[in-house]
Amino acid sequence: MSPRLSPLSVPYRAARKGGSLLFTLVFALFSGAMAVTNDLGGPLLVLGLVVLLVLALVGYEVAYYRRYEYELTAESLDISSGVFSRRNREIPLRRVQNVDISRNALQRALSIAAVNFETAGGSTTEAAIRFVSFEEAKRLQREVARLKRGEEPGAGEAGEEDVEELFALSADELALVGLLSFDLRGPGILLFLASGSVPVVSGLFADVEGPLLALGGVAVLLLIVLVSWLAGIAVAVANYYGFTLSRADDELRYERGLLRRYDGSIPLDKVQTVTVEDNPLKRRFGYASLAIETAGYGPGTGGDRGSESAVPLASVERVLQLANDVEPFGDPAFERPPKRVRRRYAMRYLIALAAVTAAFFGVEYVLAVGFPWWIPLVLLAVVPVAAHLKWLHRGYWLGADHVVTRNGFWRRQTKVVPYYRIQTVIESRTPFQWRWDLATVVVDTAGSNSLVGNDAAAVDVDESTAATLRDELDERLRASLATRRDRQRAEATERRPADADESVGRAADEGAGPVADDDDGRNRDLDGDEAVEGSDPDADGEGEHGTSDDRRNKPGDDSENEVDGDTDGVGFGADSSN
Amino acid sequence: MNRLHPRVQVLWAVRAALLAVVLGAITWVVSRVALDLPTLLPVGVFLVALVVGVAYAAVKYRLWGYEVREDSLYLERGVFTRVRTVVPFVRIQHVDSARGPAERFLGLASTVVYTAGSRGADVSIPGLTPDGADSLQDRLKRLAIRAEGEDAV
Numbered sequence: 263m264s265p266r267l268s269p270l271s272v273p274y275r276a277a278r279k280g281g282s283l284l285f286t287l288v289f290a291l292f293s294g295a296m297a298v299t300n301d302l303g304g305p306l307l308v309l310g311l312v313v314l315l316v317l318a319l320v321g322y323e324v325a326y327y328r329r330y331e332y333e334l335t336a337e338s339l340d341i342s343s344g345v346f347s348r349r350n351r352e353i354p355l356r357r358v359q360n361v362d363i364s365r366n367a368l369q370r371a372l373s374i375a376a377v378n379f380e381t382a383g384g385s386t387t388e389a390a391i392r393f394v395s396f397e398e399a400k401r402l403q404r405e406v407a408r409l410k411r412g413e414e415p416g417a418g419e420a421g422e423e424d425v426e427e428l429f430a431l432s433a434d435e436l437a438l439v440g441l442l443s444f445d446l447r448g449p450g451i452l453l454f455l456a457s458g459s460v461p462v463v464s465g466l467f468a469d470v471e472g473p474l475l476a477l478g479g480v481a482v483l484l485l486i487v488l489v490s491w492l493a494g495i496a497v498a499v500a501n502y503y504g505f506t507l508s509r510a511d512d513e514l515r516y517e518r519g520l521l522r523r524y525d526g527s528i529p530l531d532k533v534q535t536v537t538v539e540d541n542p543l544k545r546r547f548g549y550a551s552l553a554i555e556t557a558g559y560g561p562g563t564g565g566d567r568g569s570e571s572a573v574p575l576a577s578v579e580r581v582l583q584l585a586n587d588v589e590p591f592g593d594p595a596f597e598r599p600p601k602r603v604r605r606r607y608a609m610r611y612l613i614a615l616a617a618v619t620a621a622f623f624g625v626e627y628v629l630a631v632g633f634p635w636w637i638p639l640v641l642l643a644v645v646p647v648a649a650h651l652k653w654l655h656r657g658y659w660l661g662a663d664h665v666v667t668r669n670g671f672w673r674r675q676t677k678v679v680p681y682y683r684i685q686t687v688i689e690s691r692t693p694f695q696w697r698w699d700l701a702t703v704v705v706d707t708a709g710s711n712s713l714v715g716n717d718a719a720a721v722d723v724d725e726s727t728a729a730t731l732r733d734e735l736d737e738r739l740r741a742s743l744a745t746r747r748d749r750q751r752a753e754a755t756e757r758r759p760a761d762a763d764e765s766v767g768r769a770a771d772e773g774a775g776p777v778a779d780d781d782d783g784r785n786r787d788l789d790g791d792e793a794v795e796g797s798d799p800d801a802d803g804e805g806e807h808g809t810s811d812d813r814r815n816k817p818g819d820d821s822e823n824e825v826d827g828d829t830d831g832v833g834f835g836a837d838s839s840n
Numbered sequence: 841m842n843r844l845h846p847r848v849q850v851l852w853a854v855r856a857a858l859l860a861v862v863l864g865a866i867t868w869v870v871s872r873v874a875l876d877l878p879t880l881l882p883v884g885v886f887l888v889a890l891v892v893g894v895a896y897a898a899v900k901y902r903l904w905g906y907e908v909r910e911d912s913l914y915l916e917r918g919v920f921t922r923v924r925t926v927v928p929f930v931r932i933q934h935v936d937s938a939r940g941p942a943e944r945f946l947g948l949a950s951t952v953v954y955t956a957g958s959r960g961a962d963v964s965i966p967g968l969t970p971d972g973a974d975s976l977q978d979r980l981k982r983l984a985i986r987a988e989g990e991d992a993v
Contacts, residue, residue, distance in 0.1 A: 686955055687926040693920045706955075735926075739930070
């Protein structure tokens, strides 16, 4: 007998749907439908309709409850649901990225929870179980993690799990999170609304003195900052109240939220990118935040949940330690962009400043109220500093197993991408970068935040560096994948050591020529492995070009040539270990 | 470095011409309804847009190139922003070959390579002959299988 939803989900769902229906009904009654109902027998009929509606609603929800079944098997999560149109869905467990439990205040009072199963690639949640008991939700979360490791179903009950708390947000830190975060959404909306009333306001202030107007502007700006600050505090406290991060075997678990509680799981082997973020204030006081991205969240939800499934604030050392627990990348020594980049940034700021000044001047020219239009020019003094700071906080680093990039002064993000998570490497040069011989190398992953174009990127590196970087990242991706495959294969075939020996022997034989596909693959893997283990992280784009030249000289590309090309690749892979 | 089929310039040029017509029409409507513009301006706008568009198509063709390397697909493109993309075969999820109506008319086809990356759909090679697109698709598919990637994410 497969498990069912919590019985409490029936009244809850009915009440929630009923609530919105009631709202519609009341609205309809007061907007003129009243007259019609009066003709048809008055309040009694209305009451009858409402009772009927409630019955129908409850009936539907009971049916929904009775026809909803789910089951966790060793391989998959099976859900069959639907009152009128039935749907049977099987989700392979190894595709499940995150299991998220959320409970709002009312759900917590009823001790029921909503469970979301996220898989990669979907824009929506793959499976959403609408309301089981909280204990059942936690059991599902644990069971999915256990079954993915290949353990027997049903063996692990509560408490057997080895959960180690990694981090808990103290009250002081929560206060700090609030104080250090600005939520620009509220003021943004205000600003948007206010922009419509500009002509009116400017009419009002037509006879006000210019300096006073400037003062007013500054006051409005301060107000915006204050409001966004307060909004930030409220949002942060609501989101991160009682935040804890713990580790259960190969999963991270987090809990957070004041009114709505979230219990999420992040499988470590699904981590795409680790981001350490700070701003000048946080840097000043030695704090930073940490975000862990998986591919489990669809577009639009990335900023909302994906990026919050991490540590909102902790001391820098703590954050770096946690980040290294997740992805052991070590201590990056960033390579900064060439120094000429600073001149580029200075130029950019000068142009922006000129534009703002011109706009101010235009306004003053039209209104003629003695407004000090030259005020932005004061910022001229800051331009070199700003350009320098922007340059200073930018950089990339190629570690043994990770590429790390860093960008931004106000919101500095350090992104750590394991080589084997790279999807594509994109090098681009805008017309503005041409004349400085610069390029940007974007490392695309399947992470959730990258969907809004927030990929790890080495911005404004020298053109030749970019070309090397591009090929190097491609190279390391393959080497790293080969290593991983080998490790997995070694684990799988531990009882057949003789077989592996044979492959090594064959891999050493360089001039093997065309061999069967399967063996060829294995040879290459083993070779790649050796290359990585002995590899020095120095750029070796030359070989790549060499082999691509080779390819160009081969007109007919049949499969034999491909195998040849591959052995070239092997030779090159081994080269890089020298 | 492989080039696209030269006929793709025709495709792009026709698209540019359509855009030029639209721009000319907009200018014409504006000059009729609102502003008192010179009579020949719509024609001028059309001609300028056409010349620029055709020139753009030609330059775009010259700068487009792709290469099937031993372990990855490499593309170079872009007139203003020059983009070079490396798609390792291990990362290829699936490969489409597509032919739109205009492409069919001109006897062209394109190959689209998908990865699990967020910008995956960007990787599309236009201006191939139908046979070329099919064989490229086939070849990429074989290479992707042979590269035996693990689960993408």
